[in-house]
Amino acid sequence: MKRFFDLVLAVLAALVLVLPVIVIALLVRLTSPGPVLYWSDRVGRHSRIFKMPKFRSMQIGTPAVATHLLNDAKVYLTPIGSFLRKSSLDELPQLWSILVGDMSFVGPRPALFNQDDLIALRSKNGVDELVPGLTGWAQVNGRDELPIPEKVKLDLEYLQRQSLGFDIRILWLTFVKVLQRDGVSH
Incomplete structure (x- = not known):
């Protein structure tokens, strides 16, 4: 049921968002050199590595680490990077990852391939079973x-409580947080 929900919602979202996606792609291309998309190596279900697309919000050559680990992340942002990140518009290409089954609309955010502490703690708690x-x-x-242990605690709570109703609640709360630009540091 969850996969069916993801597919239907992803197709509908892709249809509704096709024009904004084209506009954002053009803006990324026109405001900084390099590709429109950044394909990040991420850890998926059962700790399998997959390529996750995002609109590129950072300059070419930015170290492949979690943003909070950069000395001054603002230095690496493209001219529209801060806006893309704060509005979460950089995440729109992940509809592709949902369509191909690497991701779901709701689940733990995929760890970067080099976030060993997060990956290990999720595996230890069985969270790596989730898409x-x-x-x-x-x-x-x-x-x-959130510190990593707190993230994993919440991921584990999601694992234990997951249901279509809970997913819809999380999607609604996400919509509200994105509108408020709540919880984004860059």
Whole structure:
């Protein structure tokens, strides 16, 4: 049922968002050199690595680490990068990952391939059994501001409580947080 929900919602979202996606792609291309999309190596279900697309919000050559680990992340942002990140518009290409089954709309956010502490703690708690999500319970409860043990605690709570109703609640809370630009540090 969850996969069917993801597919229907992803197709509908793609149809509705086709024009904004084209406009954002053009803006990324016109405001900084390099490709429109950044394909990030992420950890998926059962700790399998997959390529996750995002609109590129950082300059070419930015180290492949979690943004909070950069000395001054603002230095690496493209001219529209801050806007893309704060509005979460950089995440729109992840509809592709949902369509191909690497991601779901709701689940733990996929870890970067080199976030060994997060990956290990998720594996230890069985959270790696979940398909990663565009948004998740940890996302609506702190996003960038949560320490890793707290993220994993919330991911585990999602694992234990997951249902279509809970997913819809998380999607609604995500919509509200995005509108408020809540929990985004860059």
